[in-house]
Amino acid sequence: MGREFSPGTRVRVREDFPFGHIRTPVYVRGKEGVVMRRFGSFPNPETLAIGRDGLPKKALYEVRFRQADLWPDYQGALCDTLDADIYEHWLEQV
Amino acid sequence: MTNHAHHHDHDHAPAHDHAAPPQPDEKIHSYYQILGLAMKELLIEKGIVTPDEIRRMIEFRDSITPATGAAIVARAWTDPAYKQRLLADGSEAIREFGLDMGGTTLVVVENTPAVHNVIVCTLCSCYPRNVLGLPPSWYKSREYRARTVREPRRVLAEFGTQLAADVEVRVHDSTADMRYLVLPMRPAGSENMDAAELADLVTRDCMIGVAVPKAPAC
Amino acid sequence: MRGPHDVGGLSAGPVDTAPHNATFWEKEIDALNQLLAQKGYRKTDENRRAIENLGHDVYNTLTYYERWAGALGRVLIDKGVLTQDEIDAKVASVRARLGADAA
Numbered sequence: 001m002g003r004e005f006s007p008g009t010r011v012r013v014r015e016d017f018p019f020g021h022i023r024t025p026v027y028v029r030g031k032e033g034v035v036m037r038r039f040g041s042f043p044n045p046e047t048l049a050i051g052r053d054g055l056p057k058k059a060l061y062e063v064r065f066r067q068a069d070l071w072p073d074y075q076g077a078l079c080d081t082l083d084a085d086i087y088e089h090w091l092e093q094v
Numbered sequence: 095m096t097n098h099a100h101h102h103d104h105d106h107a108p109a110h111d112h113a114a115p116p117q118p119d120e121k122i123h124s125y126y127q128i129l130g131l132a133m134k135e136l137l138i139e140k141g142i143v144t145p146d147e148i149r150r151m152i153e154f155r156d157s158i159t160p161a162t163g164a165a166i167v168a169r170a171w172t173d174p175a176y177k178q179r180l181l182a183d184g185s186e187a188i189r190e191f192g193l194d195m196g197g198t199t200l201v202v203v204e205n206t207p208a209v210h211n212v213i214v215c216t217l218c219s220c221y222p223r224n225v226l227g228l229p230p231s232w233y234k235s236r237e238y239r240a241r242t243v244r245e246p247r248r249v250l251a252e253f254g255t256q257l258a259a260d261v262e263v264r265v266h267d268s269t270a271d272m273r274y275l276v277l278p279m280r281p282a283g284s285e286n287m288d289a290a291e292l293a294d295l296v297t298r299d300c301m302i303g304v305a306v307p308k309a310p311a312c
Numbered sequence: 313m314r315g316p317h318d319v320g321g322l323s324a325g326p327v328d329t330a331p332h333n334a335t336f337w338e339k340e341i342d343a344l345n346q347l348l349a350q351k352g353y354r355k356t357d358e359n360r361r362a363i364e365n366l367g368h369d370v371y372n373t374l375t376y377y378e379r380w381a382g383a384l385g386r387v388l389i390d391k392g393v394l395t396q397d398e399i400d401a402k403v404a405s406v407r408a409r410l411g412a413d414a415a
Contacts (some may be wrong), residue, residue, distance in 0.1 A: 133388065151343035239319050
């Protein structure tokens with residue numbers, strides 16, 4: 001049961017810290033961003049990493065964050081952003 | 095970086111190495127380096143890989159260099175229809191150069207006067223190897239991976255690159271199967287250059303996003 | 313809570329921007345990894361997990377390709393392609409041949 005987010009949807013990255021191989025970096029967990037595009041669906045790296053087949057596939061989204069939202073002490077420009085590619089099971093609609 | 099090994103400086107060419115011996119100034123001394131060599135020899139003995147396959151793979155990897163990517167950028171600069179194809183589907187567009195992304199996807203991101211892109215892989219070292227070759231040491235370093243997401247402008251300054259405050263610096267963290275290539279802006283003054291001359295302006299660092307192409311010398 | 317590889321946002325010093333060309337040994341490990349992936353002996357995700365499981369101390373002590381060698385060994389043993397005994401024996405013989413003095 002995949003989660004689908006259309007471009008422009010505001011999402012929040014789950015603030016979870018499970019064991020195992022995770023491709024959602026700690027620095028975006030618990031943060032809010034906007035879905036820019038859907039890259040398609042791919043086998044789940046978390047289960048591929050332990051020798052399974054990675055199915056069912058997970059949708060992958062490009063999520064854009066404002067740097068000022070990621071780092072309380074961000075020193076760059078207010079307009080600066082960061083894009084990370086996050087799997088749907090790590091995202092919740094805000 | 096400390097090393098487990100208490101090592102002497104030995105320069106030895108292994109007597110029975112199946113592939114070419116290491117460079118004379120290489121010192122194979124740590125446990126993990128010896129482990130690598132041992133595994134290679136075991137895998138050859140078991141017929142899982144052959145010395146020839148290893149040699150050909152090294153040659154193939156060596157055949158892809160930043161010049162490979164620069165040619166793609168130069169074509170995008172001179173052929174607007176190709177540029178659109180490249181931005182729409184990078185993996186497909188590079189096939190026109192006989193290149194293949196294997197199991198990953200190439201996403202080309204365009205620099206504009208409003209947006210400057212820079213690429214990093216904080217979790218490991220994902221890099222468009224099939225278009226640019228092997229990544230530079232610094233790209234794989236803890237320093238680059240830790241700081242580029244948090245203070246990109248300071249990191250860019252260490253490469254001699256400054257961006258105005260009204261330019262959006264957009265960092266791409268390659269966390270999944272997408273591999274990113276920056277399409278830099280074509281420098282002013284290059285209007286009369288052909289694709290080959292333009293390609294010379296495009297360095298590897300421009301396609302990672304830590305630098306911009308130099309304006310052509312008059 | 314945070315694996316040794318998950319370094320985004322951590323404090324770190326200046327970037328060493330000098331070029332460091334890959335040594336022949338490093339190119340071999342890189343090629344070996346590619347070949348084994350192509351032949352289906354290991355997946356990228358398995359390799360990454362093995363690197364992450366090296367632990368903070370080992371991860372931060374080893375160089376990039378040394379981590380790959382360590383991870384590859386782990387993956388090949390787990391899959392039964394090589395045994396620890398075989399590896400230990402070959403390491404000893406390689407070490408003797410090279411005359412290297414390693415821990």
